[in-house]
Amino acid sequence: MSLQSWQENSWLYEHQTSPQEIANLLAVADRDLADCRTPGLSADWRLNIAYNAALQAATAGLYASGYRAAREMHPLSHHPEPGLHRRRRFCSDWPVGPVSQEAQYRRVRARRACFRPGS
Numbered sequence: 001m002s003l004q005s006w007q008e009n010s011w012l013y014e015h016q017t018s019p020q021e022i023a024n025l026l027a028v029a030d031r032d033l034a035d036c037r038t039p040g041l042s043a044d045w046r047l048n049i050a051y052n053a054a055l056q057a058a059t060a061g062l063y064a065s066g067y068r069a070a071r072e073m074h075p076l077s078h079h080p081e082p083g084l085h086r087r088r089r090f091c092s093d094w095p096v097g098p099v100s101q102e103a104q105y106r107r108v109r110a111r112r113a114c115f116r117p118g119s
Contacts, residue, residue: 003067015068025060029053 006012032053036046062068 003062003065007067011070012062012067013070014066015063017063017066022060022064025056025063029056029060032056 032049036049
């Protein structure tokens with residue numbers, strides 16, 4: 001699928017960038033790659049920092065191509081289509097602790113419903 005087809009689906013929008021904006025994004029990515037190697041950080045936090053570096057680098061590539069992601073397509077928003085944010089479930093909505101197999105099944109079905117148009 002091309003970036004043009006993503007734009008036709010309203011997943012991307014045109015974006016006018018500058019060399020400075022690209023340089024700033026890549027500088028953040030470089031900083032985060034260095035920071036994720038900091039001794040003493042938990043593995044979870046190191047992964048989070050490395051993920052942000054990858055996100056910044058990908059954003060720089062997208063901007064350099066003349067596009068930006070729709071707000072609804074932010075990687076942490078978990079909904080591939082504009083307008084589905086109304087049905088998003090937050091982590092605080094889920095129970096903490098052991099969950100029955102039936103509850104896990106309902107959770108997966110609810111999550112999949114967020115990704116189906118018209119559901």
